[in-house]
Amino acid sequence: MTVTRPPAEAPASILVVDDDETVADVLNHWLSAAGFEAAVAPDGETALVSLGRVLPDVVVLDLSLPGLGGLEVLVRIKSAMPRLPIIILTGTSDVETVVAAMQRGAHDFLTKPVDKQKLLSTVGRAVDHYRLSERVAELQRIDGGDGFPGIVGRSTAMRQLFRQMERVAASDVTVLVRGESGTGKELVARALHDHSARKKGPFVAINCAAIPESLQESELFGHEKGAFTGASARHSGRFEQAQGGTLFLDEIGEIAPSLQAKLLRVFQERRFHRVGGTQEVQVDVRIVAATHRDLLAEVEAGRFREDLYFRVAVFELEVPPLRDREGDLPVLVGHLLRDLEKKHHKPELVLEPQTLGLLATYGWPGNVRELQNALERAVVIAMDGVICPEDLPRRIAERRETRRPASAATGVDPGQGRGGGESPITSGTEVRDGDAREAHAEPPEGVGREAARTPTKMIELERQAIVQALADSRGNVSEACRLLGIPRTTMYRKLRRHGLRAEE
């Protein structure tokens, strides 16, 4: 199998946790001067909440911290990001603490006062160690062929998301999934669950926006018999239903202000009371939340508790809008049409080239969900399975003035499907302006009309998607499978079908 080297590596980022400002400043200065990106947290709480934003390669952690102690912080970081190396800082006399820290998974230790060369070499080794372990984990995952099935994406933006999901999926850390509506937030939440140790446990979702304020408490926490009129029996809430698994708190920005304090307590202690109950209930649940809102702005506006925000946003995942996923559109269209073929019992759905051109250059404010709806509507209207521009919603089909430049978003060559190169790996991923314009224009009368009417068959779209995925993965079949969200067996079948060869 071909193993491709990762792209040129970004500078390693180091999180320094020390309450002594002078020490923190000096370490920060040394690390920055040596080419690391350093961030400083003055205490354990701040360190924990900034993990998701800093995404450090290494943490340098002082063991004697005010508030949450160093060992406790160590344990919590380890449970959130098990592979992340932590180098502890201690006074010379703390042999027992050093031993305790090493037993809890510290990677190495430095004694104060810190020696500059020793710091830089220890941090450098830890960075190499971490990057190698990440790479090994990635290769194991690709070899296992699992990836994130069902999440299609080959764009830089989506790969970045996958990398972050990999970092956090296996742990129990609370994750906030942010993204515009229809970007796939729930899909991401489910994938995190499916890749965690809790995957055999339940995945329970609750959409806070869909439940009136007055019912939110009993939906989340359940109620006792007789707690209110109509409560004829005890009812367990979503937290209890998710016991041993993952609770997905969708649209957490819509949680009633009156409930936020109760929720904070569950985030902290996993304990609550059912409505009307006196006995405390304890649960073991991993929480993944989602919002389309800017929660920090909600905090600033006084609608969302700040302390709750910091508990929710321990690790943030940003799902990019479709317009920023360069190159994803044809693959997504292929994937969604395959689903629609099954759902509507159509043997083969076909796109006219113009249709693809229109899809490729639309801005998709409603993201993947809007694309899915537009295609489904088109499939229903186009009874014969050939989807023409007229079958698309008017806002997509009738754009003449508001055309976006072809290079803006999708990287689709609307001329695809008219053949393609001989070699399995072509470089035809850029958009050529001329082609894109052609694809928008009305089919010219007479000349060219025939060509414009030739349907882009799904099979050709599929070939193009495979060729692009192989090009992107530099011929690495496992990686291409992951990008396309298909198993290897399917890939090999398809390669044969299209007469493509791939390096192994």
Ligand SMILES: Nc1ncnc2c1ncn2[C@@H]1O[C@H](COP(=O)(O)OP(=O)(O)OP(=O)(O)O)[C@@H](O)[C@H]1O
């Ligand atoms: N990358 C993707 N690959 C395949 N299907 C996707 C992808 N992203 C989203 N979808 C599909 O698009 C639809 C919308 O996704 P999802 O419900 O996860 O989005 P959301 O961000 O939660 O949307 P909303 O804001 O409307 O709740 C789903 O049917 C999902 O399966």
Ligand SMILES: [Mg+2]
């Ligand atoms: Mg959703």
